[in-house]
Amino acid sequence: MSKPANTSLIGIFVLGGLLLLIIFIGLFGSGQFNSKKVEFICFFEDSVNGLDIGSPVKFKGVTVGKVSRVLLRIEGQTLGDNAVPVVIEIDERALSSSGIVEHFSDKKKCEDIIERGLR
Numbered sequence: 741m742s743k744p745a746n747t748s749l750i751g752i753f754v755l756g757g758l759l760l761l762i763i764f765i766g767l768f769g770s771g772q773f774n775s776k777k778v779e780f781i782c783f784f785e786d787s788v789n790g791l792d793i794g795s796p797v798k799f800k801g802v803t804v805g806k807v808s809r810v811l812l813r814i815e816g817q818t819l820g821d822n823a824v825p826v827v828i829e830i831d832e833r834a835l836s837s838s839g840i841v842e843h844f845s846d847k848k849k850c851e852d853i854i855e856r857g858l859r
Contacts, residue, residue: 776832779808783823797828805830 784791788810797805809827817825 777805777829778832780828780830781814782826782828784826785823788824788826791826797830799835802834804834 791807791810793807793809795807796803797807805828807826808829811825811827814825817823
């Protein structure tokens with residue numbers, strides 16, 4: 741005669757599988773796993789009221805990154821300078837899928853792009 745199935749063990753197995761599925765979707769479903777991020781610091785003279793961590797960074801209406809930090813001051817900023825430094829992350833994959841082919845991780849190319857008018 742065979743033993744009856746242990747329903748508690750089956751339930752734990754199913755819950756463990758669901759937990760692993762949720763973790764997998766969280767890690768790989770966001771599409772951020774293999775994206776290449778480049779950080780920039782922008783300085784704002786005016787108020788940054790309403791600018792929060794996670795706010796989208798847009799270029800001509802297209803989201804290309806997000807705000808990662810809003811600071812009061814950074815090292816090397818002079819005492820009389822009241823500009824608010826904001827650290828943004830640009831996703832190069834989002835830029836390239838939108839038609840921008842420059843790579844901001846290359847410092848020389850980035851300086852050339854800024855010379856041509858990127859702000």
